[in-house]
Amino acid sequence: MIHLEGIGKSYKIAKRPTGLRQAAKALFYREHTTVHALKDLSFSINQGEIVGYIGPNGAGKSTTIKIMSGILVPDTGTCKIMDFIPWKNRIQYVQNIGVVFGQRSQLWWDVPVADSFELLKDIYKIPRQDYQTTLNLLIETLELQTIIHTPVRQLSLGQRMRCEMAASLLHSPKILFLDEPTIGLDAVSKLAVRQFIKTINKEKGVTVILTTHDMNDIEALAERVILIGKGCLLYDGQLEELRKRFGTHKTITVDYKKNPNPIHIPGADTISWSPHRAVLQIENMKTSELMTRLSSVVEIEDVTIESQPIEDMLVQLYKEYQI
Ligand SMILES: Nc1ncnc2c1ncn2[C@@H]1O[C@H](COP(=O)(O)OP(=O)(O)OP(=O)(O)O)[C@@H](O)[C@H]1O
Numbered sequence: 426m427i428h429l430e431g432i433g434k435s436y437k438i439a440k441r442p443t444g445l446r447q448a449a450k451a452l453f454y455r456e457h458t459t460v461h462a463l464k465d466l467s468f469s470i471n472q473g474e475i476v477g478y479i480g481p482n483g484a485g486k487s488t489t490i491k492i493m494s495g496i497l498v499p500d501t502g503t504c505k506i507m508d509f510i511p512w513k514n515r516i517q518y519v520q521n522i523g524v525v526f527g528q529r530s531q532l533w534w535d536v537p538v539a540d541s542f543e544l545l546k547d548i549y550k551i552p553r554q555d556y557q558t559t560l561n562l563l564i565e566t567l568e569l570q571t572i573i574h575t576p577v578r579q580l581s582l583g584q585r586m587r588c589e590m591a592a593s594l595l596h597s598p599k600i601l602f603l604d605e606p607t608i609g610l611d612a613v614s615k616l617a618v619r620q621f622i623k624t625i626n627k628e629k630g631v632t633v634i635l636t637t638h639d640m641n642d643i644e645a646l647a648e649r650v651i652l653i654g655k656g657c658l659l660y661d662g663q664l665e666e667l668r669k670r671f672g673t674h675k676t677i678t679v680d681y682k683k684n685p686n687p688i689h690i691p692g693a694d695t696i697s698w699s700p701h702r703a704v705l706q707i708e709n710m711k712t713s714e715l716m717t718r719l720s721s722v723v724e725i726e727d728v729t730i731e732s733q734p735i736e737d738m739l740v741q742l743y744k745e746y747q748i
Pocket of ligand 1: 436437438460461462480481482483484485486487488489
């Protein structure tokens with residue numbers, strides 16, 4: 426459905442001179458620097474997937490989303506999405522995609538949300554009947570009943586985000602590009618947005634490409650992740666595989682019947698200990714092996730096992746790749 430091959434994109438930035446003499450010189454001659462935002466980037470995404478597109482600040486995620494949504498033209502490479510070249514067939518192409526930029530609004534600031542939706546209906550030429558059916562569904566699932574007649578500028582960030590989601594889906598697109606959709610949202614709004622993304626993917630088969638710095642978004646939604654750094658692809662595969670390959674440790678919290686002796690298990694680090702609870706960390710040992718050894722020392726009552734938080738893993742990865 427989405428196919429990118431050898432995509433490269435650079436930005437040319439004019440240097441800003443300091444001092445009067447340099448500023449005067451810049452009137453006649455401007456020096457430029459080039460930022461290579463994307464370098465030879467290739468990947469494919471199938472219909473119905475939810476893909477987490479991740480990487481550190483400045484990695485090139487938004488640039489890729491802008492190319493895939495037809496806003497930017499790459500310098501090199503090809504990008505084919507559902508038989509379209511996004512920036513060439515833009516008018517027909519946008520009928521098939523929805524885009525949400527968490528940091529920007531596609532809604533008209535001073536008018537009620539419902540009026541923005543009406544305008545979008547006309548822009549996308551959505552038949553009235555289809556529009557009404559989709560709108561009703563969106564109002565219900567995103568709980569917009571009480572906010573739809575409010576001007577956008579009076580909405581909270583979480584309320585606006587729900588309206589942005591609805592706006593991007595009014596024309597029933599097949600692909601949804603989400604650039605940091607949960608940025609700045611509280612826990613409840615984040616859960617609502619995540620749940621909604623899951624629902625439209627499952628029930629409508631919408632393909633979702635999601636950039637985010639919130640790894641809880643990724644864990645909740647994406648089985649597959651594409652990791653980029655400095656404009657290059659670093660990893661493309663299952664989140665679970667990423668964890669297996671790069672996750673180094675597990676943390677095990679064990680509750681047991683009162684035991685006055687500190688716990689020492691060879692091969693495991695004791696992070697903390699009390700007569701009722703110990704927190705241990707293992708790197709190269711199987712959890713089952715640890716449990717066997719533990720049960721020979723204490724009478725276990727409860728156990729929780731946590732994988733290394735994905736954030737930790739990424740920090741390590743970014744260090745390793747020097748990005
Ligand atoms: N319009 C622009 N003009 C000049 N440089 C730009 C422009 N947009 C992006 N860049 C540069 O291109 C690189 C990639 O930026 P991009 O916004 O794609 O990264 P990102 O991965 O989305 O980052 P973030 O996570 O911080 O949003 C950065 O070095 C950025 O400074």
